[in-house]
Amino acid sequence: MTLVAALDPQSASVQACYIVAFSLFIFGIRRGTHPTTAKQGNLIAAAGMVIAIATTLALKGIGNWGLIAIGLVGGAIVGVVASRRVQMTAMPQMVALYNGVGGGAVALIAWAEFRHDISIGEAIPLDTFVPILFSMVIGSVSFWGSNIAFGKLQGLIPGQPWKVPGQQVINAVLLVGIVAACIVLGIDHDSGPSQGLFIAVLIAAALLGNLFVLPIGGADMPVVISLLNAFTGLSAAAAGIALDNVALIVAGTLVGSSGTILTLAMATAMNRSVPNILFAGFGALPTGGAATAERPVTSIGAQDAAIKLAYADSVVIVPGYGMAVAQAQHAVKEMANELEKRGVDVAYAIHPVAGRMPGHMNVLLAEADVPYEELKEMDDINPEMPHTDVAVVIGANDVTNPAAKDDPDSPIAGMPIIEVDEAHEVIVIKRSLSPGFAGIDNALFYHEKTSMLFSDAKQAASDIAAEIENL
């Protein structure tokens, strides 16, 4: 508040600009409800951001242009290069990384604001001080947590849950310690030692961010990223309260809402509660029967698969993350083209958590020019399954596992799945019988309707496409 008070940002013109900026954010997100308008919506939101930044730079008293330019230009170069080079398959970790730097920015700003308020030497009002502490703690947790999430998804850190005994006790102690230190700071933040205590809180929050995410399995990272996205948003809103900046409050709150909705949507799609995802250390569970690997499977080649598909009336393709990793989306699209030429009805069944984030698979298929009208959501495609001749599962695993329906003891029991076992025939394209990300065996592979095509997804799809063409 003190920083801003010197700037007189409360003038009507400045406020008006901020109001325009956040209106553009809301309008931009509103345009994001349809694939054809979403790109424009994104540009509208970006325009809002330009207005907000330009307004702030025009505030009177702003100096230090050299440093500001270094920060802006340096950050812009990194942002441009990173966003141009990233592969669509790596989108979840990219979002994690961007979320991390956002959280880091919030925490650093809170720190600087605290230092500045102390240096002025007058008592910091509680309605400024509490939001500062909140943004610093949450921003720091978000920064470190997001970096761990990035590391896990990028394979820099093992994806398995990293567990030490009493971890949750340690986390609880850390959290209580942070809150206690914040209360002490709130009562007496004007004396010398408070700077040290403030930095101790910053470090404790960093530790908490690391310890909070490390025990969570790699498969659950998207939920964590979404939650941390909400955290960063809320910490930005708190920073807005501390700085009396209405654009920050509204923008941060919007992100908080978005992150919360997406977190809940993902949890629902996996039929798990958010606390279960965050604290259960899923993936550490024993994988049930080791003997299952002995069970017989039916194995076929590309030619047989091509015949099954070419003489079907309707084919549903169930893509998973494995398809994206193999960069097979273009080959799959080719295969679908060949089928469509022969008059076969082709649709894509997209599980809400297919890929590594909600909607990730849609992006990957859009990259391969699959029309979004052909993408069917789980609830729309499941009733069609009993009338489907062949379901082709490419690189998907857990989201097709009938154990989720049939086996109440399965770790994924109750998770909604794409019911490919209802189709007349199933072809599973997979490198091996290895379990999926959840680490559990898939009963579908041993089903009497199922034929396994053991191959790389991209190779298999282009082989099948070639075989169909030659039929």
Added chain:
Amino acid sequence: MPLITEITIFVLAAFVGFEVISKVPTTLHTPLMSQTNAIHGIVLLGGLIVVGLSDFWLDNLIGTIAIAFGTINIVGGFMVTDRMLGMFVRKPRKEEPPEQPSDDSDSNGE
């Protein structure tokens, strides 16, 4: 600004956020996450104010890093969202010549 006004803005914005974002279909959830992610980079404004007003080296250092972080968040977030959404926009144009680069190329030539 009185605290109560700010809390009012916060609560109303939360409702607006829930209303608007609930309408976004699952198809677009990944771009949505990346776009809202870019929006919270607005905290950069705080960094501009810190650096713009302070003369103390440590504040300037912290603030400049914060500006750089915030800018990465904003620029990267919006650009990557634009790239993703561009793929959806291209859809209605049928049978355009394939301009996709080879599959193991690093950039996708957007």
